[in-house]
Amino acid sequence: MNRTIPLFPLNLVAFPYQNLNLHVFEPRYKELIADCLEDNSTFAIPSYVKNKVEYGTEMEIREVTKRYEDGKFDIKTRGKRIVKVLDMENPYRNKKYAIGAIEEIPNRNNGDVLLKEEIYEAVQEMYDLVEVDNRQLSMDFQVFDIAHQIGLSTEAEYELIQLTEERQRQRFVLDHLKVILPKLRDIQRSKELIQMNGHFRKYNPPQEF
Structure with a gap:
C-alpha cells in the first residue's frame, strides 16, 4: 500500500521494533514533530547513507520527554516497519519539511532455528570478548534486536534493512560475526600477552635440545 508521510532523513539506520531517542532542533523538523503530535501521526526516517533518500523506517512517537520554549523536542520513538521512498x-507546499510517497516493504519472520542458535552463540562470545557486563541475549531475539550491537557499519545496516526475510538477515549477520570474531580473539590474546609482560612464566623447553 502506497501513501504519503513526513520525512525526517538522518545519517543513521533505524530498525523496526527498536527504540530511538531524538533531540529535535532544526526548524523544519520541529515543525514536522509538532504536526505529527497534533495529528497523532507517524513519520519516516529514510537513511541518508549513500547520498540519496530511499529506504528507511516508519516511526511512531512514544513520548515527549521534554518540550523546550523555543520549540525543540526531546522525544522517544519506536520503529514500526521498513519503507521505501518512491x-x-x-x-512540501507550505511546510518547511519534506513529505514523500512511500511503499511498505513486506517482512517475513521466517527465521531458521539452527541459524538463530549459531548467531546466539557467536553474539554471546562477542559480548565476552569485548567484556560487556550484564548483557545476556534472550533466545527469542530477532536480528533487528541485535543489529546495533554487533559492530555493523552504517552501510551494512542499510543493506540489512533492505532484506525482506528474517532468514536472509540471519545469514547476513552471521557472515559478519564470522569475520569479526577471529579479530576479537586475536585482540584478546594480545591483551593477555601484554598483561603477562614482566611476570614469571613457566616454560617447557623442547626435549630434544
Missing part, C-alpha cells in the same frame, strides 16, 4: 516533495 517520490518526495521538499519542502
